Amino acid sequence: AGPQGAWELLERYGEVPLPPYIRRPAAPRDRERYQTVYARHPGAVAAPTAGLHFDPPLLQALEARGVGLAWVTLHVGAGTFQPVRAERVEEHRLHAEAFAVPEATCRRVAETRARGGRVVAVGTTAVRALESAWDEAAGALRPRRGETRLFIYPGYRFRAVDALLTNFHLPRSSLLMLVCAFAGREQVLAAYRHAVARGYRFFSYGDAMLLTRGEGAS
Template sequence: MNPDLELSQFDYELPPELIAQSPAAHRADSRLLHLDAGGCLHDRVFTDLPQLLQPGDLLVFNDTRVIKARLNGCKESGGKVEVLIERIIAPDRALAHVKASKSPRAGSRLLLANAFAVEVAGRQGELFDLVFPERVLDLLDRHGTTPLPPYIEHAAESEDEARYQTVYAREPGAVAAPTAGLHFDERMLERLKAQGVGQAFVTLHVGAGTFQPVRVRKVADHIMHAERYAVPPDTLSKVRETMAAGGRVVAVGTTSVRALESAAAQLASRGDAAPFETLEGDTRLFITPGYQFAWVDALITNFHLPQSTLLMLVSALAGMAPIRRAYTHAVHSRYRFFSYGDAMFIESSAS
């Protein structure tokens, strides 16, 4: 990591009205800003994506499923609490962010959704260890609400339950959507498959830490949040075959990038050429300019918050100056930003 990078180098001015508060009428209706390998910008629409991909390319999707991770309730003393599940660590246990006027103590109980009580077993750093009376996922499905990002101003509605979820989501565990995948519908997936573009899946359970601001001046001093990832053998084989044949590995979303690059690092450290089991673990991989990508050649992504780790990641792939130009252009051209916003197709500056 470049020790001289400063947070101010990843800032930009964003008019608040460009933050998308609701999704497009249809998933593939969004605009698409293409940043090619030479640093040139092209204004497109998302349905143009097949024109930017070639037979033999491989799209890698994150199949995590957003859980209804937000719960409201009260302490035994009557004080209000807001609970946001961060990670399920056992069938009846989860780590969570708890907002309250006074932090609950170990051994105390929280009544949630006027329906059930959880016990506070203790803390792990900023997170509270909560014990549920039955399976966490079952209780969340019945009583929780969709955890929309903090910059979306309305409370979660029925539309959000469907649209803040990819059409291929299958592994429950995320508390934020892998938003680049929100643009894909079944028609687009079939169109790309018929074109000869491969498809593979990883799982990375996106945590609430993805929205945490970077609070240090020197980027190298930032401590990255941990997220659970898994890359199955089938995906590893497809990546290896694509690279050997000269195709491109195209990550759908920054979470797919982090899963793939974490698996590449894990594989390199083990020295295995062809593992027969899933590569998985917790990753704190922090990708900043200067990072050498092992597997990822291109990226489909949304527009990211100023001074965020995700903006640093896309700057590592395309170069800081091209990303700065792209974001300036996107603001001037009134693209829609963040989770429900428009998309980018970014080709590596090294490709």
Template structure:
């Protein structure tokens, strides 16, 4: 498979720079095997069946964008994920100026870190001078949201972004980027889903900075995904397994939830508890084990996310769906509209 197989023309005006409000007023394109249906996110309960289960990612976005100095040199830092040894993996602009043992002083807070390791892939490991609640407090002072580069913010994230870029499901800190399909949900929509008899569960996948990185190889099978930390509890796995055994469909809210569920699935389609890193890369030809429906935003051309939805619903079908979405004025990516995809047979 070539990267060009997943290319399409996307007008720059199709990329959303602000969300619609209220959140559930966004458009929703229902993609089935035989038809495309134009809806709003508020219509979601009627598109599902009693006994289905929605599975959302409950990660909370942290202010991962930092500015630091090493002596007189200015260094831009984007946190990626915490590592088992207590350090943080990060990406650094001007990384060539850094060496193991260098001290970084961060703007906006009394916060410092030492470069614990510089890696060949350009990432670094940072050991901060504090942890736990003290680190979270300092990070809130020094950090800013690492908004995707295609969202125009010449002066940086706005106060509105602080709430707009967080889902109603958000609980444990750890994501660099929001699981954006979850941004469409409101308490009123959740209440309507409950009234419809749709079950709900959450998993945790801390979305890393790798989600912003482009595919740089022509043969997409050679692309390697960045690892991200995920958790599926035994209780959640049991609920999903019982739902499937009873005939309910598993509806993943977002590609992050889908990737984690498929990472935790066994060969026989049983979901197990999971706590660890996943770097699963889903391309056409992948045999899905758990997820029956996928609610997701509209993705950029040549991206791993468009490859995933092509694997889930079919490349030709998704090409037609995206052509329709562009013609009908759907808004793309993080702050954009949504689609509900039925899995190809």
């Protein structure tokens, strides 16, 4: 069977690949619930879970308030669930993940920055896609499609993103390291302490937090 036939077989016989910490079989409702309303291109093995907080009425309400929406693609790989086991963080290697940042998104980001607006990434996947498409020589975002192994941890200099909406992540994960790099370790730990004290839900079907770029993230 060709690629089209393979997708048909997956649609017919496959199951939604839930994260390993969800200890139950995949259910039919997961096809809708464990998927963003704006997903278009198949290929990821996990949902970009920050996007699960949005539904069509909320997206329409944001646009009505003048919030511009732009789209990127990053096909999350199985490595997203892999804990960082290396003794030195910089020795950890991420699996390659396919991504695409279209020209329309690059224009929207440039226009937003030009008028003094902020670029708010929905999820760590969006951050990695945008940062992977940043052209350092031009000082701007450029359309790009390919694979990225970008591993963001404290000390990374962010270029394309000003704020981040993200869920609460597993300890020792590359996702948590990205969040700490973005907002600063102490601010993130304070947010986690607040979440635990208030009984917030963690991980894929959990709550989210909005973070601004910390002073150390430049």
